[in-house]
Amino acid sequence: MQEITPSALKSRLSTADPPLVLDVREPWERNIARLPGTLDIPMSEVPNRLAELPKERDIVVMCRSGGRSSKVAQYLEQRGYRTANLTGGILRWAEDVDPSLETY
Numbered sequence: 001m002q003e004i005t006p007s008a009l010k011s012r013l014s015t016a017d018p019p020l021v022l023d024v025r026e027p028w029e030r031n032i033a034r035l036p037g038t039l040d041i042p043m044s045e046v047p048n049r050l051a052e053l054p055k056e057r058d059i060v061v062m063c064r065s066g067g068r069s070s071k072v073a074q075y076l077e078q079r080g081y082r083t084a085n086l087t088g089g090i091l092r093w094a095e096d097v098d099p100s101l102e103t104y
Contacts, residue, residue, distance in 0.1 A: 004085070007096055021035060023039070024068050035093065058084065060083070069086060073085040
């Protein structure tokens with residue numbers, strides 16, 4: 001499974017072919033801090049919602065600090081998806097890219 005830093009993801013999001021960002025945090029977490037344009041599927045729901053994920057597109061999986069998203073990225077990769085884990089999750093995004101985000 002690949003890793004992608006928040007800075008590298010920010011650059012990729014502004015390209016002609018940006019990855020899909022899959023946020024696997026719970027709704028209460030996204031209410032505190034979120035990235036715009038993510039597909040929001042809590043980790044526990046991913047197996048039942050695979051049809052919502054395109055196999056022809058790169059997917060970057062994110063959570064709070066990178067643990068849950070790493071597990072989901074591996075799970076998806078084993079099923080033929082092109083995935084990467086957002087290193088450090090939204091906490092590192094807030095640190096490296098957008099310090100205005102509230103952290104928890």
